[in-house]
Amino acid sequence: MQNTVIDQRVQLFIETCRRHHLKITPQRVAIYRVLIQSKQHPTADRVFRAVKKEFPNISFDTVNRTLLTFAGIGVVDVVETFGGPKRFDPDITDHHHLHCMACGRIIDFAYEGYARLEVPKTIASTFKVISRRVVLKGLCDACSPKQ
């Protein structure tokens, strides 16, 4: 990702924090920077270890709590998983996920064929839908048995 793009996203992030009366701390900015540059839907521990390079005595709890705070104001998403530690997604635009059952990799994809996954009327009347996503389970290229 380009530096200018990163700075733009950080700027938007800071504005979102202000709107929610969250203090702009260097830790929060560093955590957000790590997040938006990560491709792998990282766990809190992965983010922690990456941020630790810049802030050697940041605590795990700060990273974890911050990620949950970010999720609370909608700047990151907690990704659906099938057990194991929580994983975070800095891409909050509409997209879908492939889960490799072998290596655990989660791969983003967009597909206009799913663009309007309309919700059945019987559901829409009793359930307020906030987000919708197609989740595919399977085997990624690297994990598929080669013949």
Add this chain to the structure above:
Amino acid sequence: MQNTVIDQRVQLFIETCRRHHLKITPQRVAIYRVLIQSKQHPTADRVFRAVKKEFPNISFDTVNRTLLTFAGIGVVDVVETFGGPKRFDPDITDHHHLHCMACGRIIDFAYEGYARLEVPKTIASTFKVISRRVVLKGLCDACSPKQ
């Protein structure tokens, strides 16, 4: 669920176990019976507490290990979650999920509009799809703010 339906499903379950050379233990049958009668996508702990009524000294580990074994042979599914303990689904037919973000309830629904969630070609060529599901996040009836 009717007793005859339960017995039929248990019979199929037993046959599946035999096909996979798994021993038919009373614990496994009891765990399976609890599962197919549960509507709430229970955690291992919930299953444990339910089975404990019948087997007062079954161990949590047995229940948990058994559930994972069942998932391995495909008689139950591990459901997608957003953190927290694993949850299990005895319904292995194609269906979709609503997740209430407030109470954590997971609601099954079927919808023929999603019946053929075709996979984009670019994905299908690099990823072997095993299952597909629409995951909706939102608020269930009980948790929606009333006006």
Add this chain to the structure above:
DNA sequence: TCTTAAATAGGATTAATTCTTATTTGTCAA
């Protein structure tokens, strides 16, 4: 019935997450 590998119970261990408390630090108002 006998043998044996698989499964279980129970407790210990590890992993993931959250809580507690003393200290520090952004932010807002003066």
Add this chain to the structure above:
DNA sequence: TTGACAAATAAGAATTAATCCTATTTAAGA
């Protein structure tokens, strides 16, 4: 610019979820 204060942090303790270890038991095939 400074001071006050609520919010945020660091560090470690505590909790919850999951897994491992080992001695014992048991289902299933010979």
